[in-house]
Amino acid sequence: MKTLIVGGGMGGTILANNLARRLGRELRSGKAQITMLSASDQHMYQPGLLYTSIGRMAPDELYRDQASLLEPEIEFHVDPAVTFDLDNNRVVTKSGKSHGYDQLVIATGSRAAPETVPGLAEHSVNCYTEQNALEMWRRVREFKGGKVGIVVGVPHKCPMIPLEVTFVLHDYFKDRGIADKVQFHYTYPIGRLHSLEPVGKWAEREFARMGIQTTTLFNISEVDGEGVVHTEEGEKLESDLLISVPPHKGMQVIEDNNLGANGFIPTDRLSLKMEGRDNVYVIGDTTNLPISKAGSTAHFEAEALAENLAALMKFGEPVRDYDGKVFCFIEAGKDRATYAMFDYNNPPAPKAPNKAVHWFKMAYNQLYWASARGLL
Amino acid sequence: MLELLRGTDPMAERKVIDARGTYCPGPLMELIAAMKQIEVGDELEVLSTDEGSASDIPEWINKVGHEMVETTQQGDVWHVVVRKAK
Numbered sequence: 001m002k003t004l005i006v007g008g009g010m011g012g013t014i015l016a017n018n019l020a021r022r023l024g025r026e027l028r029s030g031k032a033q034i035t036m037l038s039a040s041d042q043h044m045y046q047p048g049l050l051y052t053s054i055g056r057m058a059p060d061e062l063y064r065d066q067a068s069l070l071e072p073e074i075e076f077h078v079d080p081a082v083t084f085d086l087d088n089n090r091v092v093t094k095s096g097k098s099h100g101y102d103q104l105v106i107a108t109g110s111r112a113a114p115e116t117v118p119g120l121a122e123h124s125v126n127c128y129t130e131q132n133a134l135e136m137w138r139r140v141r142e143f144k145g146g147k148v149g150i151v152v153g154v155p156h157k158c159p160m161i162p163l164e165v166t167f168v169l170h171d172y173f174k175d176r177g178i179a180d181k182v183q184f185h186y187t188y189p190i191g192r193l194h195s196l197e198p199v200g201k202w203a204e205r206e207f208a209r210m211g212i213q214t215t216t217l218f219n220i221s222e223v224d225g226e227g228v229v230h231t232e233e234g235e236k237l238e239s240d241l242l243i244s245v246p247p248h249k250g251m252q253v254i255e256d257n258n259l260g261a262n263g264f265i266p267t268d269r270l271s272l273k274m275e276g277r278d279n280v281y282v283i284g285d286t287t288n289l290p291i292s293k294a295g296s297t298a299h300f301e302a303e304a305l306a307e308n309l310a311a312l313m314k315f316g317e318p319v320r321d322y323d324g325k326v327f328c329f330i331e332a333g334k335d336r337a338t339y340a341m342f343d344y345n346n347p348p349a350p351k352a353p354n355k356a357v358h359w360f361k362m363a364y365n366q367l368y369w370a371s372a373r374g375l376l
Numbered sequence: 377m378l379e380l381l382r383g384t385d386p387m388a389e390r391k392v393i394d395a396r397g398t399y400c401p402g403p404l405m406e407l408i409a410a411m412k413q414i415e416v417g418d419e420l421e422v423l424s425t426d427e428g429s430a431s432d433i434p435e436w437i438n439k440v441g442h443e444m445v446e447t448t449q450q451g452d453v454w455h456v457v458v459r460k461a462k
Contacts, residue, residue, distance in 0.1 A: 344397040
């Protein structure tokens, strides 16, 4: 059985390693084959960009060689997919090489697309790429005081980022002794401060305590030449430093191959199969599922899918459904954190933040590499 | 998760957002994202197991100036239908 994995981010990497361990004997005997295609020879720890944007994690700490993370039996090519020929079970790459498969997994991820909102890229900073996180750090460290606006597009990767970036910036300015010169204005697209109702209620209390102004039902439509944000609801927001969580899109190659609108592929929420295809699976941000676009989602989907792909070879049938599990840390400042865990049947019930969870998050920033190797 | 159906206006399309059993980003956020992908006059039907959808979706729709078509409850699932007006 030949498994082709397109995408070397968190989901693709955990899937490849988990599956390789389950099929060790079959891989060594040549009965199974796992091939990964990626656009880069580097693997980035994307959650680290939040810390880079406030000067707490240098860019070189974010990367490892992708090949060093993979089990030796996995065939790895730095050669991005260009054409998906699903009717003939083939993917053609940038170099022109054609890869056949029995099972295809698409895990190409998503990207921030500030250019889809007029003026947003020019007038705001964000922490979604290394370059943008470094630019945000430059603007933040040069900031002498004034109004900080936080605006949020949909859909976006990492649903905790709007709150986290507000909390960590607040503590950063407090440490610099200029908190009394900085006024925060946090905005959010729906009628509360976060998608998760208990998290939103908790943030309401925290923001009130910290003196942070808020506006809900706030969906950016454009940023004008003066840097003023305008919304679909007719609101305006002026600021001296505009922090954005830009709307996201799936990767261009997905749209180019007509696999899904906006780059997100229609996916079955339980089997993770691409709709209408029996041997094509989708994980991570690439799905169109109405669940969090987050590393932990990709992680839990990858584990479920690896178990099923191995079971297909060993038993001829999948053995379990993806249950919708998501686990998100929530940094509540420079030294406190909490978490939210939920699935399709169990809503989240986050606890009050504390230092122990923050230090566990700090440890996870290093443990991530064990997670990517499929060990954690 | 979108499914294509015919809208109440026979010329309009209706897409279904199946957000049952999902908490984050949640039904309203899915609706806001999907609204950008459809044409004026087309409809979206949100399936939600969150009782709050019956009130927070109309609140946003009315504030922005789109149109509510109907809200019904079938068992534990709310069906909220809206039409893009601008």
